[in-house]
Amino acid sequence: xxxxxxxxxxxxxxxxxxxxxxxxxxxxxxxxxxxxxxxxxxxxxxxxxxxxxxxxxxxxxxxxxxxxxxxxxxxxxxxxxxxxxxxxxxxxxxxxxxxxxxxxxxxxxxxxxxxxxxxxxxxxxxxxxxxxxxxxxxxxxxxxxxxxxxxxxxxxxxxxxxxxxxxxxxxxxxxxxxxxxxxxxxxxxxxxxxxxxxx
Amino acid sequence: xxxxxxxxxxxxxxxxxxxxxxxxxxxxxxxxxxxxxxxxxxxxxxxxxxxxxxxxxxxxxxxxxxxxxxxxxxxxxxxxxxxxxxxxxxxxxxxxxx
Numbered sequence: 591x592x593x594x595x596x597x598x599x600x601x602x603x604x605x606x607x608x609x610x611x612x613x614x615x616x617x618x619x620x621x622x623x624x625x626x627x628x629x630x631x632x633x634x635x636x637x638x639x640x641x642x643x644x645x646x647x648x649x650x651x652x653x654x655x656x657x658x659x660x661x662x663x664x665x666x667x668x669x670x671x672x673x674x675x676x677x678x679x680x681x682x683x684x685x686x687x688x689x690x691x692x693x694x695x696x697x698x699x700x701x702x703x704x705x706x707x708x709x710x711x712x713x714x715x716x717x718x719x720x721x722x723x724x725x726x727x728x729x730x731x732x733x734x735x736x737x738x739x740x741x742x743x744x745x746x747x748x749x750x751x752x753x754x755x756x757x758x759x760x761x762x763x764x765x766x767x768x769x770x771x772x773x774x775x776x777x778x779x780x781x782x783x784x785x786x787x788x789x
Numbered sequence: 790x791x792x793x794x795x796x797x798x799x800x801x802x803x804x805x806x807x808x809x810x811x812x813x814x815x816x817x818x819x820x821x822x823x824x825x826x827x828x829x830x831x832x833x834x835x836x837x838x839x840x841x842x843x844x845x846x847x848x849x850x851x852x853x854x855x856x857x858x859x860x861x862x863x864x865x866x867x868x869x870x871x872x873x874x875x876x877x878x879x880x881x882x883x884x885x886x887x
Contacts, residue, residue: 595814595880602815606830668858676826677863680819 603680604732610675610784612666614737614777616659621770624652629763674784711752714761718748721769736776744769793885800882801875803848808833809841813850813876816868824864842866850875 607613630644667675698720705712725741728734747768751761804813811831816822822830828838845851850872854865868876 594884595810595876596818598811599814599818602811602830603818606826609829672858672861673825674829676829677823677858677865678819678826679821 601732604728605734606678608732608734608737608780610667610671611777611780612663613659614773615781616663618770618772618774618777620652620655620659621766621773623655625763625766625770627652628759628766632757632759632763710758713758714748714752714765717762717765718745721745740769740772740776743772796882797886801879803844803850804875804879808837809845812838812841812845813868813872816851816866817873817876821865821867824866827866845872
């Protein structure tokens, strides 16, 4: 066996987490809502109730949805899918990992801010690159081609949108919409296959 | 032959077997998991997994508890301190040798 057992275990855990497609369906819906809210902020009349609602939902609602996604997936599984997916109690997320995530954000966020301040259109390729990196890493960790392909799709569409004449905010809405649609489709297919798997 | 290579002869054969190593490594990475989860995650057949779990339980590396969650029967598996110790020892030997 050429892999470290710890690496092997992490790969199996990552694959198990994505086996029923629910995390992708959740992410897909979140991306679609994000795209919709960005679009609404851009096209609705300034300071109209609709635009204010979209801004508030984007600022306060989305972070809650993002944080609640993982517990929600776990709850749905334990409520309705436990006989198929089985029961698992994960070890709590280590503080060290939170610190790592915060450190990376502390480095990346100012760089993105500076780049976008210099040229607004850079927001598109930067978002695409960061998303592709994240999707690629998660996909590679679990050896899941569909997640790596999602990252590649995000990067390609971000670059194409940046090169087009579409306004940046509309481009961001299209980018998130495309990504949401992709994850909704792949997650849906995986979920259907999981439900029909007789193993 | 270097000392690291010679130490390969000391590896615990109970967890050196790939299927059992997969089960023990997986259980070491979670708090606890049930039979169905292990079956789905490892891809082992139910019969095969059952045999390996029995061997690991007999060796004292895994603790198995039968319980219920609502009406659903669960066979909960946890790695024991001994199992964790043996896995760490195994990792150290393999990493040093490769």
